[in-house]
Amino acid sequence: MSAPYVKGLEGVIAAESRICFIDGDLGELRYRGYAIQDLAEHSTFSESAYLLLYGKLPTQAELNAFDAKLTAHRAIDDSIIAVLKGLPKDAHPMIALQTALAAHGALAPLAAGHNEANFDRAIALIARTPTMVAAFQRISEGKEPLAPRADLGHGQNFLYMLSGNVPDEETGKIFDVGLVLHMEHDLNASTFAGRVVAGTLAPLDASVSAAVGALYGPLHGGANEAVLDQIDSIESPEKAEEWVLTSLANKTKIMGMGHRVYRAKDPRSFVFQGYLDRIAEKYGPNANYKKLLVIESTMRREMEAKGRKIYPNVDFFSGTLYQLMGIPTVLFTPIFAIARMVGWTAHILEQWEDNRLFRPESIYLGDKDVKWVPFSQR
Numbered sequence: 531m532s533a534p535y536v537k538g539l540e541g542v543i544a545a546e547s548r549i550c551f552i553d554g555d556l557g558e559l560r561y562r563g564y565a566i567q568d569l570a571e572h573s574t575f576s577e578s579a580y581l582l583l584y585g586k587l588p589t590q591a592e593l594n595a596f597d598a599k600l601t602a603h604r605a606i607d608d609s610i611i612a613v614l615k616g617l618p619k620d621a622h623p624m625i626a627l628q629t630a631l632a633a634h635g636a637l638a639p640l641a642a643g644h645n646e647a648n649f650d651r652a653i654a655l656i657a658r659t660p661t662m663v664a665a666f667q668r669i670s671e672g673k674e675p676l677a678p679r680a681d682l683g684h685g686q687n688f689l690y691m692l693s694g695n696v697p698d699e700e701t702g703k704i705f706d707v708g709l710v711l712h713m714e715h716d717l718n719a720s721t722f723a724g725r726v727v728a729g730t731l732a733p734l735d736a737s738v739s740a741a742v743g744a745l746y747g748p749l750h751g752g753a754n755e756a757v758l759d760q761i762d763s764i765e766s767p768e769k770a771e772e773w774v775l776t777s778l779a780n781k782t783k784i785m786g787m788g789h790r791v792y793r794a795k796d797p798r799s800f801v802f803q804g805y806l807d808r809i810a811e812k813y814g815p816n817a818n819y820k821k822l823l824v825i826e827s828t829m830r831r832e833m834e835a836k837g838r839k840i841y842p843n844v845d846f847f848s849g850t851l852y853q854l855m856g857i858p859t860v861l862f863t864p865i866f867a868i869a870r871m872v873g874w875t876a877h878i879l880e881q882w883e884d885n886r887l888f889r890p891e892s893i894y895l896g897d898k899d900v901k902w903v904p905f906s907q908r
Contacts, residue, residue, distance in 0.1 A: 535893050540790070544888070545725065549582060549876050550716040557794030561714055562586070570801045575684045575706040576600055579656060582714055582876040583649065596653070603657035604678035604687065606630075607637055611665060611675060619670045623864045624746040626666040627659070628739050634658070635735030642731040644882040651734050652875035659871045660684070663864040664691035685709065688868070689855070701855060704805055708848060711798040712866050714873030716791075720744035720751065721870075721877050726888045728878040741874045742867050751870075754845040754862040756785040758853065761821045770824035778832060786822075786846030787829055795841040802847035809854055818850045 536542050551560040559566040562581050569578050580588045580596050588596060613633045617626050640651055665675035668691075676691045685705035689697045697705075715721070724741035728734070745751035764773045777784055789796060806819050826842055833840045849862050857865070 533891075539890075544722070545717060545881070547716070547877065547880060548585065549873070549880060550714050552716050552791055554789070554791040555793050557792055557797050559715070559797045566711065566797055567801065569710055570707050573710060575709050578710045578713060579872045582872050583652060583879070599650070599653050600657045600684065601680050603654040604661055604680075606634075606658050606661045606665065609637065610634060610662065614662070614666045614669055614675075617666070619672070621670075622746070623663060623666050623670070623860060624742060624751075624867070627662055627864055627867060628742040628746070630662045630666070631655070631659070631735055631739040631742060635733055635739075640733055640735075642728065642733055642882055642885075644879055648734055648879060648882070652879060655734065655738060655875060656871050660688040660868050661691065663861065663868060664688055667692055667858070667861060689857075692857070692861075697855075704851070705855065707801065707805070708851065708865070709869040711801055711844065712848075712869035714870070714876065717877075718750070719747070721874055724874045725877050725881045728881045729885060729888045731885070734875065734878060737878050738871060738874050741870070745863065745867055745870065751863040751866040753785050753843075754849040754852075754866065755859055757845050758818075758849045758859050758862070760785050761818050761825075761850075764821050767817060767820035767824055770821045771828045774825055774828040774832070784825070784829065786843060787825075788840040789843040792841070792843065793839040796843040796846075798844040799842045799847050802844070802851055805851055806847055806854075809851070813854075816850070816854065818853065819847075822847060822850060 533542075549562065551563070552558065561569060561578065562585055564573075564581065564587075569581075573581075576597050577588060577593055579600075580593060610630050610633060613630055614626055617629065634655070640647055642648070661675075661678055668675050676694060678687050678691060682690055682696065683699075683702050683706065685708075686697055686699070686702035689695075689702065689705060717725075720741040723744035724737045727740040728737040748756055764770050774784065776782075806816070810816055810819060826846070829840060849859070852862055852865065853859065
């Protein structure tokens with residue numbers, strides 16, 4: 531007897547994992563058992579990446595060796611630069627990234643497997659994804675890509691490769707925290723896509739390229755761009771409440787609000803909001819942030835009056851924070867991919883520990899017993 535049909539596979543268990551735990555009702559997110567708030571406050575990008583890949587926090591010696599590998603792998607081959615230069619300059623950077631990652635797999639083909647070689651390839655992909663994104667952004671601006679610098683941290687180096695200017699340590703730290711918050715989120719659409727492809731024993735590069743394709747969609751990673759587009763359409767913070775009420779009356783989706791998993795405020799959004807509060811105190815109020823606060827309070831009032839649990843998700847505040855760092859809106863989703871490369875590779879390596887090909891069924895709704903007819907009778 532076939533299992534019941536569930537549209538979108540909501541609530542269907544498709545894998546076992548030790549990587550990430552989410553309690554949507556309580557608004558709880560944990561990487562390998564560690565609360566995301568603790569990691570955001572105390573951990574670094576590389577330490578959290580090590581945790582997700584290897585299942586434990588590193589010793590100082592292990593972290594030093596991991597950092598050294600990440601730094602050593604930052605540069606990308608000239609052939610990848612050539613691939614990026616061959617694309618239309620107005621291509622979306624997610625298309626460029628997916629193409630570059632697929633091409634990357636041709637440089638040193640590596641078979642699927644839960645082995646040291648693929649762990650090393652995962653580290654290389656984590657290190658090189660920021661370089662690919664920054665390189666294409668500069669190419670699209672008519673500039674030459676900048677080589678990565680070994681003397682800068684992960685976030686600082688990416689921001690340097692974008693602009694040629696070295697950001698201060700505080701900005702680099704905030705950016706790294708943003709990457710930690712986006713690193714992993716259980717069996718979401720892009721992670722599932724990556725595991726499905728990896729389940730065929732396609733190599734790591736092909737699997738993460740597929741994950742990038744899934745993340746590109748506006749219902750997944752593209753949502754943070756859509757939030758900025760929405761708030762840019764609101765004339766002022768004073769008009770934000772009216773905009774929300776009109777959107778609700780017209781049944782227009784308000785991007786950044788609600789989540790398929792959470793029935794409480796996304797725990798990651800608290801951290802992003804905290805940084806926006808700090809920046810507002812340091813540099814003065816920001817109009818977009820003020821709009822977001824009005825949207826959040828209005829939505830909370832309206833939804834709770836209807837008994838609905840719809841609160842901000844991670845995309846609601848993240849785009850405005852990146853905007854204040856001077857990052858173009860078109861790069862918000864690629865930055866998501868830079869972070870999520872850690873989670874994708876961790877899940878793919880876990881998939882290969884005890885692999886089974888994904889092969890769900892569908893309910894056939896088409897015609898049956900249709901007879902072929904020649905052209906003269908059609």
